[in-house]
Amino acid sequence: MAAAYRTHVSIIADILATAKQYSYEGYDKGASVTHFIHKANVPHQRLGSMVSLLTQSGLLYEESAKYKISEKGIEFLRAYNEFKGFAEGFGLKV
Amino acid sequence: MNLLGLGISAFIGRFAYSGYSTIASPNLLRLTFAFVFIAAGFAFLVAGLFAGDYARAIETVGLAAQAIGYFFIAFSHSLKSFDAPAPRNFALLVPMAVTPFLIPGNSIEHLVRSISFILLVYVSIETMASYMQTRKSSTLMIGSGLGLLALAELMAWYSFVYPGSLFYYVAIAIKVTGFGLLFVPFSKFGLASGLGGRLNSKIGSGL
Numbered sequence: 063m064a065a066a067y068r069t070h071v072s073i074i075a076d077i078l079a080t081a082k083q084y085s086y087e088g089y090d091k092g093a094s095v096t097h098f099i100h101k102a103n104v105p106h107q108r109l110g111s112m113v114s115l116l117t118q119s120g121l122l123y124e125e126s127a128k129y130k131i132s133e134k135g136i137e138f139l140r141a142y143n144e145f146k147g148f149a150e151g152f153g154l155k156v
Numbered sequence: 157m158n159l160l161g162l163g164i165s166a167f168i169g170r171f172a173y174s175g176y177s178t179i180a181s182p183n184l185l186r187l188t189f190a191f192v193f194i195a196a197g198f199a200f201l202v203a204g205l206f207a208g209d210y211a212r213a214i215e216t217v218g219l220a221a222q223a224i225g226y227f228f229i230a231f232s233h234s235l236k237s238f239d240a241p242a243p244r245n246f247a248l249l250v251p252m253a254v255t256p257f258l259i260p261g262n263s264i265e266h267l268v269r270s271i272s273f274i275l276l277v278y279v280s281i282e283t284m285a286s287y288m289q290t291r292k293s294s295t296l297m298i299g300s301g302l303g304l305l306a307l308a309e310l311m312a313w314y315s316f317v318y319p320g321s322l323f324y325y326v327a328i329a330i331k332v333t334g335f336g337l338l339f340v341p342f343s344k345f346g347l348a349s350g351l352g353g354r355l356n357s358k359i360g361s362g363l
Binding site for chain 2: 069071138141142144145147148149150151152153154155156
Protein backbone atom coordinates (compact mmCIF):
# COMPACT_ATOMS: atom_id res chain seq x y z
CA MET A 63 0.00 0.00 0.00
CA ALA A 64 1.31 3.44 -0.94
CA ALA A 65 2.26 5.78 1.88
CA ALA A 66 -0.08 8.71 2.39
CA TYR A 67 1.55 11.91 1.19
CA ARG A 68 1.10 15.37 2.65
CA THR A 69 0.55 18.48 0.64
CA HIS A 70 2.48 21.71 1.20
CA VAL A 71 -0.52 23.26 2.93
CA SER A 72 -1.05 20.26 5.22
CA ILE A 73 2.63 20.37 6.29
CA ILE A 74 2.18 24.05 7.15
CA ALA A 75 -0.94 23.14 9.13
CA ASP A 76 1.04 20.46 11.03
CA ILE A 77 3.75 23.01 11.90
CA LEU A 78 1.15 25.51 13.09
CA ALA A 79 -0.69 22.86 15.10
CA THR A 80 2.58 21.96 16.83
CA ALA A 81 3.27 25.62 17.58
CA LYS A 82 -0.26 25.98 18.92
CA GLN A 83 0.21 22.98 21.18
CA TYR A 84 3.29 24.59 22.69
CA SER A 85 1.74 28.03 22.94
CA TYR A 86 -1.38 27.38 24.95
CA GLU A 87 -1.81 23.93 26.37
CA GLY A 88 0.32 24.27 29.47
CA TYR A 89 3.55 24.51 27.44
CA ASP A 90 3.58 28.24 26.93
CA LYS A 91 7.27 28.62 26.17
CA GLY A 92 6.75 27.93 22.48
CA ALA A 93 7.86 25.13 20.16
CA SER A 94 11.49 24.52 19.35
CA VAL A 95 12.87 23.30 16.03
CA THR A 96 13.18 19.84 17.59
CA HIS A 97 9.47 19.89 18.42
CA PHE A 98 8.66 20.71 14.81
CA ILE A 99 10.87 17.91 13.55
CA HIS A 100 9.36 15.30 15.86
CA LYS A 101 5.74 16.38 16.20
CA ALA A 102 5.11 17.84 12.75
CA ASN A 103 7.38 15.25 11.14
CA VAL A 104 9.21 17.74 8.92
CA PRO A 105 12.82 17.11 7.89
CA HIS A 106 15.34 19.62 9.17
CA GLN A 107 16.49 20.61 5.67
CA ARG A 108 12.99 21.68 4.76
CA LEU A 109 11.98 23.12 8.10
CA GLY A 110 14.18 26.21 8.05
CA SER A 111 12.67 27.72 4.93
CA MET A 112 9.13 26.84 5.99
CA VAL A 113 9.44 28.34 9.46
CA SER A 114 10.97 31.53 8.09
CA LEU A 115 8.15 31.73 5.54
CA LEU A 116 5.55 31.32 8.28
CA THR A 117 7.31 33.87 10.46
CA GLN A 118 7.45 36.40 7.62
CA SER A 119 3.77 35.77 6.95
CA GLY A 120 2.87 36.50 10.55
CA LEU A 121 1.48 33.03 11.22
CA LEU A 122 4.27 32.28 13.71
CA TYR A 123 6.41 34.57 15.85
CA GLU A 124 9.74 33.92 17.47
CA GLU A 125 10.37 34.39 21.18
CA SER A 126 13.62 33.34 22.85
CA ALA A 127 14.58 30.99 20.00
CA LYS A 128 11.20 29.30 20.21
CA TYR A 129 8.13 29.72 18.05
CA LYS A 130 4.56 30.55 19.03
CA ILE A 131 1.45 30.66 16.91
CA SER A 132 -0.10 34.07 16.27
CA GLU A 133 -3.80 34.96 16.08
CA LYS A 134 -3.44 34.92 12.31
CA GLY A 135 -1.99 31.42 12.53
CA ILE A 136 -4.92 30.24 14.64
CA GLU A 137 -7.30 31.69 12.05
CA PHE A 138 -5.37 29.87 9.32
CA LEU A 139 -5.65 26.57 11.22
CA ARG A 140 -9.39 27.05 11.72
CA ALA A 141 -9.89 27.75 8.01
CA TYR A 142 -7.64 24.81 7.10
CA ASN A 143 -9.73 22.36 9.13
CA GLU A 144 -12.92 23.70 7.61
CA PHE A 145 -11.78 23.53 3.99
CA LYS A 146 -10.07 20.20 4.57
CA GLY A 147 -13.54 18.75 5.13
CA PHE A 148 -14.78 20.46 1.99
CA ALA A 149 -11.97 19.07 -0.18
CA GLU A 150 -12.25 15.61 1.37
CA GLY A 151 -15.90 15.64 0.33
CA PHE A 152 -14.60 15.58 -3.25
CA GLY A 153 -12.07 12.92 -2.37
CA LEU A 154 -9.23 15.46 -2.54
CA LYS A 155 -6.61 16.83 -0.16
CA VAL A 156 -6.28 20.50 0.70
CA MET B 157 -33.90 23.89 -13.35
CA ASN B 158 -30.87 25.29 -15.16
CA LEU B 159 -31.10 28.39 -12.98
CA LEU B 160 -31.09 26.18 -9.89
CA GLY B 161 -27.99 24.40 -11.19
CA LEU B 162 -26.41 27.80 -11.89
CA GLY B 163 -27.09 28.96 -8.33
CA ILE B 164 -25.76 25.80 -6.69
CA SER B 165 -22.61 25.59 -8.79
CA ALA B 166 -21.92 29.33 -8.39
CA PHE B 167 -22.26 28.99 -4.63
CA ILE B 168 -19.91 25.98 -4.46
CA GLY B 169 -17.45 27.87 -6.66
CA ARG B 170 -17.63 30.90 -4.36
CA PHE B 171 -17.02 28.69 -1.34
CA ALA B 172 -14.06 27.00 -3.01
CA TYR B 173 -12.62 30.41 -3.93
CA SER B 174 -12.96 31.65 -0.36
CA GLY B 175 -11.03 28.53 0.67
CA TYR B 176 -8.33 29.21 -1.89
CA SER B 177 -8.07 32.86 -0.89
CA THR B 178 -7.70 31.85 2.76
CA ILE B 179 -5.32 28.88 2.69
CA ALA B 180 -4.05 28.97 -0.92
CA SER B 181 -4.57 25.30 -1.64
CA PRO B 182 -4.07 24.40 -5.32
CA ASN B 183 -6.87 21.82 -5.19
CA LEU B 184 -9.29 24.49 -3.98
CA LEU B 185 -8.20 26.68 -6.90
CA ARG B 186 -8.96 23.84 -9.30
CA LEU B 187 -12.37 23.31 -7.68
CA THR B 188 -12.98 27.06 -8.06
CA PHE B 189 -12.20 26.90 -11.77
CA ALA B 190 -14.35 23.78 -12.09
CA PHE B 191 -17.45 25.29 -10.58
CA VAL B 192 -17.00 28.65 -12.28
CA PHE B 193 -16.96 26.86 -15.65
CA ILE B 194 -19.92 24.70 -14.65
CA ALA B 195 -21.89 27.78 -13.55
CA ALA B 196 -20.96 29.56 -16.77
CA GLY B 197 -22.17 26.49 -18.65
CA PHE B 198 -25.54 26.71 -16.92
CA ALA B 199 -25.70 30.42 -17.77
CA PHE B 200 -25.13 29.62 -21.44
CA LEU B 201 -27.79 26.89 -21.30
CA VAL B 202 -30.27 29.43 -19.91
CA ALA B 203 -29.23 31.99 -22.52
CA GLY B 204 -29.72 29.38 -25.22
CA LEU B 205 -33.43 29.24 -24.40
CA PHE B 206 -33.79 32.83 -25.59
CA ALA B 207 -31.33 32.75 -28.47
CA GLY B 208 -33.68 31.76 -31.29
CA ASP B 209 -31.70 30.48 -34.27
CA TYR B 210 -28.45 30.34 -32.32
CA ALA B 211 -29.91 28.26 -29.49
CA ARG B 212 -28.13 25.06 -30.52
CA ALA B 213 -24.75 26.78 -30.81
CA ILE B 214 -25.06 28.53 -27.46
CA GLU B 215 -26.20 25.32 -25.79
CA THR B 216 -23.14 23.56 -27.19
CA VAL B 217 -20.90 26.31 -25.79
CA GLY B 218 -22.56 25.82 -22.40
CA LEU B 219 -22.01 22.07 -22.51
CA ALA B 220 -18.38 22.62 -23.50
CA ALA B 221 -17.90 24.99 -20.55
CA GLN B 222 -19.31 22.36 -18.21
CA ALA B 223 -17.05 19.69 -19.72
CA ILE B 224 -14.07 21.96 -18.96
CA GLY B 225 -15.36 22.25 -15.39
CA TYR B 226 -15.58 18.46 -15.06
CA PHE B 227 -12.05 18.27 -16.47
CA PHE B 228 -10.66 20.38 -13.62
CA ILE B 229 -12.16 18.02 -11.01
CA ALA B 230 -10.87 15.00 -12.92
CA PHE B 231 -7.45 16.67 -13.20
CA SER B 232 -7.25 17.05 -9.41
CA HIS B 233 -8.05 13.37 -9.00
CA SER B 234 -5.52 12.37 -11.65
CA LEU B 235 -2.77 14.24 -9.78
CA LYS B 236 -3.72 12.36 -6.63
CA SER B 237 -3.67 9.05 -8.49
CA PHE B 238 -0.30 9.64 -10.11
CA ASP B 239 1.24 10.47 -6.75
CA ALA B 240 1.15 6.75 -5.97
CA PRO B 241 3.80 4.60 -7.65
CA ALA B 242 2.71 3.25 -11.02
CA PRO B 243 1.89 -0.47 -11.11
CA ARG B 244 4.38 -2.78 -12.82
CA ASN B 245 1.95 -3.61 -15.60
CA PHE B 246 1.07 0.04 -16.18
CA ALA B 247 2.26 -0.16 -19.81
CA LEU B 248 -0.50 -2.67 -20.55
CA LEU B 249 -3.07 0.07 -19.87
CA VAL B 250 -1.71 2.38 -22.57
CA PRO B 251 -3.31 0.56 -25.55
CA MET B 252 -6.64 0.76 -23.72
CA ALA B 253 -6.21 4.50 -23.24
CA VAL B 254 -5.53 5.17 -26.90
CA THR B 255 -8.23 2.86 -28.21
CA PRO B 256 -10.63 5.06 -30.16
CA PHE B 257 -14.21 5.04 -28.94
CA LEU B 258 -17.25 5.36 -31.17
CA ILE B 259 -19.08 8.66 -31.14
CA PRO B 260 -22.62 8.47 -32.51
CA GLY B 261 -23.05 10.96 -35.30
CA ASN B 262 -20.65 13.74 -36.11
CA SER B 263 -22.13 16.42 -33.89
CA ILE B 264 -19.86 18.50 -31.67
CA GLU B 265 -22.57 18.35 -29.04
CA HIS B 266 -22.36 14.54 -29.02
CA LEU B 267 -18.61 14.75 -28.66
CA VAL B 268 -18.83 17.20 -25.76
CA ARG B 269 -21.44 15.10 -23.97
CA SER B 270 -19.30 11.98 -24.44
CA ILE B 271 -16.30 13.73 -22.94
CA SER B 272 -18.39 15.01 -20.02
CA PHE B 273 -19.75 11.52 -19.44
CA ILE B 274 -16.29 9.93 -19.38
CA LEU B 275 -14.90 12.62 -17.06
CA LEU B 276 -17.85 12.35 -14.69
CA VAL B 277 -17.67 8.57 -14.50
CA TYR B 278 -13.96 8.83 -13.72
CA VAL B 279 -14.48 11.50 -11.05
CA SER B 280 -17.39 9.61 -9.53
CA ILE B 281 -15.37 6.38 -9.28
CA GLU B 282 -12.40 8.23 -7.75
CA THR B 283 -14.66 9.94 -5.20
CA MET B 284 -16.33 6.65 -4.30
CA ALA B 285 -12.88 5.09 -3.90
CA SER B 286 -12.05 7.89 -1.47
CA TYR B 287 -15.29 7.17 0.36
CA MET B 288 -14.25 3.54 0.77
CA GLN B 289 -11.14 4.79 2.58
CA THR B 290 -12.58 7.62 4.66
CA ARG B 291 -16.23 6.49 5.13
CA LYS B 292 -17.32 10.11 5.30
CA SER B 293 -20.96 10.73 4.49
CA SER B 294 -20.14 13.99 2.68
CA THR B 295 -17.84 12.09 0.30
CA LEU B 296 -20.62 9.56 -0.36
CA MET B 297 -23.07 12.38 -1.11
CA ILE B 298 -20.71 14.12 -3.50
CA GLY B 299 -19.70 10.85 -5.18
CA SER B 300 -23.38 9.98 -5.67
CA GLY B 301 -24.05 13.48 -6.99
CA LEU B 302 -21.26 13.17 -9.53
CA GLY B 303 -22.58 9.73 -10.53
CA LEU B 304 -26.01 11.25 -11.10
CA LEU B 305 -24.45 13.96 -13.25
CA ALA B 306 -22.88 11.21 -15.37
CA LEU B 307 -26.26 9.48 -15.65
CA ALA B 308 -27.81 12.80 -16.68
CA GLU B 309 -25.28 13.13 -19.50
CA LEU B 310 -26.19 9.63 -20.68
CA MET B 311 -29.90 10.46 -20.58
CA ALA B 312 -29.29 13.70 -22.45
CA TRP B 313 -27.43 11.76 -25.12
CA TYR B 314 -30.46 9.47 -25.48
CA SER B 315 -32.63 12.53 -26.00
CA PHE B 316 -30.67 13.13 -29.23
CA VAL B 317 -31.20 9.55 -30.31
CA TYR B 318 -34.93 9.72 -29.56
CA PRO B 319 -35.84 13.36 -30.14
CA GLY B 320 -39.14 14.53 -28.68
CA SER B 321 -39.04 11.95 -25.90
CA LEU B 322 -38.98 12.65 -22.18
CA PHE B 323 -35.27 11.86 -21.95
CA TYR B 324 -34.30 15.55 -22.06
CA TYR B 325 -36.47 16.48 -19.07
CA VAL B 326 -35.41 13.37 -17.16
CA ALA B 327 -31.78 14.35 -17.83
CA ILE B 328 -32.29 17.90 -16.54
CA ALA B 329 -34.10 16.60 -13.43
CA ILE B 330 -31.30 14.08 -12.70
CA LYS B 331 -28.67 16.77 -13.28
CA VAL B 332 -30.22 19.17 -10.81
CA THR B 333 -30.69 16.32 -8.30
CA GLY B 334 -26.99 15.55 -8.73
CA PHE B 335 -26.05 19.16 -8.03
CA GLY B 336 -28.45 19.09 -5.07
CA LEU B 337 -26.48 16.16 -3.64
CA LEU B 338 -23.26 18.12 -4.16
CA PHE B 339 -24.82 20.98 -2.21
CA VAL B 340 -26.07 18.97 0.80
CA PRO B 341 -22.66 18.60 2.54
CA PHE B 342 -22.38 22.40 2.67
CA SER B 343 -24.74 22.44 5.63
CA LYS B 344 -21.82 20.92 7.58
CA PHE B 345 -19.15 23.28 6.35
CA GLY B 346 -20.95 26.43 7.46
CA LEU B 347 -22.43 28.60 4.77
CA ALA B 348 -21.29 31.94 6.10
CA SER B 349 -17.79 31.00 7.17
CA GLY B 350 -14.54 30.78 5.32
CA LEU B 351 -15.02 34.06 3.54
CA GLY B 352 -11.97 35.79 4.96
CA GLY B 353 -9.22 37.36 2.99
CA ARG B 354 -6.11 35.58 1.88
CA LEU B 355 -3.72 35.24 4.77
CA ASN B 356 -0.58 34.89 2.78
CA SER B 357 -0.03 34.87 -0.93
CA LYS B 358 3.27 33.02 -0.56
CA ILE B 359 1.70 29.87 0.83
CA GLY B 360 0.59 27.40 -1.81
CA SER B 361 2.27 26.35 -4.97
CA GLY B 362 -0.20 27.35 -7.68
CA LEU B 363 -1.50 24.84 -10.18
